Amino acid sequence: MTWLKLVEGFMPMQMLFELTLCVGLFALMSYLLKKNGLAIPMFWQGVLFWLFIVLYLKYRIYPPIPFSVRAIYGTVALVAVFLWMSATEADWKKFKQPILNVMDAVTPFHKHLRTGYLVGIPLLLWGFAYSSLVPSQEEPIELRTVHPAPPASTKVHGKTFVLQTSSNPYRVNPEGKYDQEFTNSLIVEQSMGRLMKPTANPWDPKAEGYLKYVREGGEVFFQNCHFCHGDNLNGRGLHAFAFNPIPANFTDPGTIAQLQETFIFWRVAKGGIGLPRESFPWASVMPPWEQHLTTDEIWKVVLFEYWHTGYYPRTWD
Numbered sequence: 001m002t003w004l005k006l007v008e009g010f011m012p013m014q015m016l017f018e019l020t021l022c023v024g025l026f027a028l029m030s031y032l033l034k035k036n037g038l039a040i041p042m043f044w045q046g047v048l049f050w051l052f053i054v055l056y057l058k059y060r061i062y063p064p065i066p067f068s069v070r071a072i073y074g075t076v077a078l079v080a081v082f083l084w085m086s087a088t089e090a091d092w093k094k095f096k097q098p099i100l101n102v103m104d105a106v107t108p109f110h111k112h113l114r115t116g117y118l119v120g121i122p123l124l125l126w127g128f129a130y131s132s133l134v135p136s137q138e139e140p141i142e143l144r145t146v147h148p149a150p151p152a153s154t155k156v157h158g159k160t161f162v163l164q165t166s167s168n169p170y171r172v173n174p175e176g177k178y179d180q181e182f183t184n185s186l187i188v189e190q191s192m193g194r195l196m197k198p199t200a201n202p203w204d205p206k207a208e209g210y211l212k213y214v215r216e217g218g219e220v221f222f223q224n225c226h227f228c229h230g231d232n233l234n235g236r237g238l239h240a241f242a243f244n245p246i247p248a249n250f251t252d253p254g255t256i257a258q259l260q261e262t263f264i265f266w267r268v269a270k271g272g273i274g275l276p277r278e279s280f281p282w283a284s285v286m287p288p289w290e291q292h293l294t295t296d297e298i299w300k301v302v303l304f305e306y307w308h309t310g311y312y313p314r315t316w317d
């Protein structure tokens with residue numbers, strides 16, 4: 001019942017007001033019925049009122065109250081109903097009467113009811129005991145390969161990349177040649193925060209070559225990836241905890257630090273749905289970035305991830 005709003009900060013007062021209103025309404029209804037010769041028996045008045053309180057607590061109040069708390073309120077309400085029912089000797093007698101009628105089997109109807117209870121109540125108890133003792137079926141364990149064996153080659157934007165022989169076209173020295181030694185020397189190991197060499201600052205507008213590509217990769221990262229992988233690349237992005245498995249933490253030595261750069265290129269291009277059979281179930285929400293980024297942007301963002309974490313990509317050994 002969320003269409004009738006509980007006003008923020010006034011909920012307890014609103015609740016008391018509503019309950020008082022309902023009690024008043026019930027009293028009026030009961031009075032009118034009685035006047036027309038349709039009085040509700042005392043016993044049923046008590047039962048119905050208690051049911052009303054229990055249902056009110058369950059369906060009216062939100063955020064929902066935990067069952068343990070509702071059980072306490074329900075018990076208190078039950079005590080209150082008993083106090084009400086036993087306020088005078090006459091009321092108490094009226095309240096007890098239907099119960100005694102069934103126990104004494106005053107009419108054939110009551111006799112059938114009594115037989116029904118005699119059979120039904122033990123059956124109910126047996127049912128509860130049975131369902132709480134019966135062993136439940138456990139979910140099967142999911143075994144998932146986090147770093148599956150990559151394919152020999154991968155096709156991105158119509159071009160085939162052989163993983164063993166391809167290399168990041170942006171990991172280059174000032175002469176424009178692929179040179180991991182050179183680019184590694186511009187990465188400063190990151191243990192207690194990044195220490196950037198004054199000569200190796202990608203944010204310097206005059207930066208050229210490798211450092212400029214790192215900056216461009218950073219732009220791709222902060223436009224697409226940080227929501228999940230986090231602005232510190234630690235897998236704690238804004239949306240990260242909505243997912244299971246949570247996005248990879250690149251600062252953990254168990255992820256990109258262990259892998260070849262072409263492996264990362266393949267993972268980014270193909271995403272969770274591109275994982276091979278052994279990674280079943282393909283639960284990962286990593287998007288297939290070939291659908292949104294150019295090949296160059298993928299290579300650059302990979303470059304940035306290594307630069308920012310201070311790791312070197314693994315080489316084929």
Ligand code: HEC
Pocket residue numbers: 146147220221224225226227228229243245246247248254255256264267268284285286287289301302
């Ligand atoms: C919607 C959330 C989301 C976004 C956005 C996202 N990723 Fe992922 N990423 C994941 C998840 C989830 C995993 C898989 C974790 C696992 O399989 O254990 C993953 C895995 C990866 C891996 C594999 C790491 C490894 O150890 O194998 C790389 C690399 C990666 N992401 C890079 C990127 C890049 C680059 C971008 C931006 C272009 C990006 N991700 C954007 C959720 C995301």
